[in-house]
Amino acid sequence: MQAHVITAHGKRMKLTAVAIPQPGPREVLIRVAAFGVCHSDIHAVDGDWLPPSTTPLIPGHEITGRVVAHGQGVTAPAVGTAVGVAWLGGACQHCEQCLNGMETICAEAVSTGYSRDGGYAEYVTARADYLAIIPEGIDLVRLAPVLCAGVTTYRGLKLSGARAGQFVGVVGVGGLGHIAIHYARAMGFRPVAIDIDSSKLELARRVGAEMVFDSRSEGTKAVLAATGGGCHAALVTATAPQAFEQAVEVTRLAGTTVFIGVPSAAHDKVQLSVSNIVGAERVIRGSNVGSRLDLQQAVDFAVRGLIVPEVEEVDFTQAAAVLDRLRNGRVAGRLVLRLS
Numbered sequence: 001m002q003a004h005v006i007t008a009h010g011k012r013m014k015l016t017a018v019a020i021p022q023p024g025p026r027e028v029l030i031r032v033a034a035f036g037v038c039h040s041d042i043h044a045v046d047g048d049w050l051p052p053s054t055t056p057l058i059p060g061h062e063i064t065g066r067v068v069a070h071g072q073g074v075t076a077p078a079v080g081t082a083v084g085v086a087w088l089g090g091a092c093q094h095c096e097q098c099l100n101g102m103e104t105i106c107a108e109a110v111s112t113g114y115s116r117d118g119g120y121a122e123y124v125t126a127r128a129d130y131l132a133i134i135p136e137g138i139d140l141v142r143l144a145p146v147l148c149a150g151v152t153t154y155r156g157l158k159l160s161g162a163r164a165g166q167f168v169g170v171v172g173v174g175g176l177g178h179i180a181i182h183y184a185r186a187m188g189f190r191p192v193a194i195d196i197d198s199s200k201l202e203l204a205r206r207v208g209a210e211m212v213f214d215s216r217s218e219g220t221k222a223v224l225a226a227t228g229g230g231c232h233a234a235l236v237t238a239t240a241p242q243a244f245e246q247a248v249e250v251t252r253l254a255g256t257t258v259f260i261g262v263p264s265a266a267h268d269k270v271q272l273s274v275s276n277i278v279g280a281e282r283v284i285r286g287s288n289v290g291s292r293l294d295l296q297q298a299v300d301f302a303v304r305g306l307i308v309p310e311v312e313e314v315d316f317t318q319a320a321a322v323l324d325r326l327r328n329g330r331v332a333g334r335l336v337l338r339l340s
C-alpha cells in the first residue's frame with residue numbers, strides 16, 4: 001500500500017510503498033476513506049513534543065474508513081461498517097483514570113499516528129473497541145475532522161461547565177476553533193470568537209459565532225464590555241502563549257478557561273496574574289482529546305447535521321505539501337485528504 005512515512009524527526013515525510021498491516025488480536029483492518037490534517041501531525045514530524053512521537057511512523061489520527069478484516073477474537077464491528085479512528089487508540093481499562101471515565105489520561109494510553117501508526121495511508125489497523133461507529137449515508141470526507149477537532153473541542157466544552165445561554169469564548173479559529181463554534185452553537189452556548197486573522201474571523205461568523213474580535217485591534221476590554229463582564233467559559237484552540245493568557249483575561253468572574261491547544265515544548269510556558277485568578281475565583285483546566293463516549297457523542301452531533309466542518313479536499317498524495325501549508329498558518333477550516 002501507499003503510505004506517508006516519517007523516517008526521522010525533522011525530516012520531510014515521504015510517500016512510500018509499505019506492506020498492508022495485519023490486524024492483531026482485538027484489532028481490525030480498515031480501508032481508509034479520508035483523513036484530516038491536524039496540527040499535532042506537525043509535532044509528530046518535528047518530534048518537538050515531550051515525549052516525542054515514535055519513528056518510523058505513519059501519522060494521522062482523524063480517520064474515516066471501512067472495516068475490511070478482523071483480527072483474532074474480533075466479532076464487531078462487522079466487515080463493511082463505516083468507522084472513525086481517533087487519537088485515543090487504546091488504554092489499559094483498569095487504572096484509576098480509566099475506571100473514572102478519564103481514559104484520555106491513562107498512563108498506558110496509545111496515541112494513533114503518534115505512538116502507533118495512523119491513517120496517512122491506504123489501510124490502518126486499530127483497536128476494535130476504540131472505534132467510532134458511523135451510520136450509512138454519511139459523507140466520510142466531511143466527517144473526518146470530527147474524529148479529532150470535533151471530539152477534542154466537544155470534550156473541552158463539556159468540561160468547561162458552561163450552560164445553555166452562556167457566552168463561550170473560542171480563542172483561535174483554525175481547524176479546531178471553527179468546529180468548536182459549531183459545537184458551542186449545537187450545545188446552546190453563545191460563541192465569541194477571538195483571533196488575529198480577519199479571514200478566520202469571517203469563517204467564525206459564517207459558522208455561527210455571535211461576536212468576533214480581532215485581538216490585534218480589540219483587546220480584552222472590548223470582549224468584557226460586549227459580553228457584560230466576560231465569557232462564562234473560554235476554550236483555547238490556538239497554541240501561542242498570548243492566546244492562553246488572553247483567554248483567562250476574557251473570562252468572567254468564576255469563569256473557566258479550558259486549555260486544549262498544545263504548543264511545542266520550547267513554547268510551553270505562559271504568564272498569568274495570580275491575583276486575577278484568586279480574586280475572581282477563576283478556574284483553569286486542561287482537556288485532552290476525548291474518551292470513547294465523547295467520541296461517539298461528537299460523531300452523533302455531526303450525524304444529526306449539527307456540525308458541518310469547513311473542509312478543503314486535497315488528493316492523498318499531497319500530504320507533505322499540506323503539512324507545509326498548515327505550518328505556515330494559512331488554512332481556514334480543515335484540510336482533508338481523500339483516497340480514491
Ligand code: ZN
Pocket residue numbers: 038039040061062087148149
Ligand atoms: Zn488532532
Ligand code: ZN
Pocket residue numbers: 091092093094095096097098099103106107108
Ligand atoms: Zn488506564
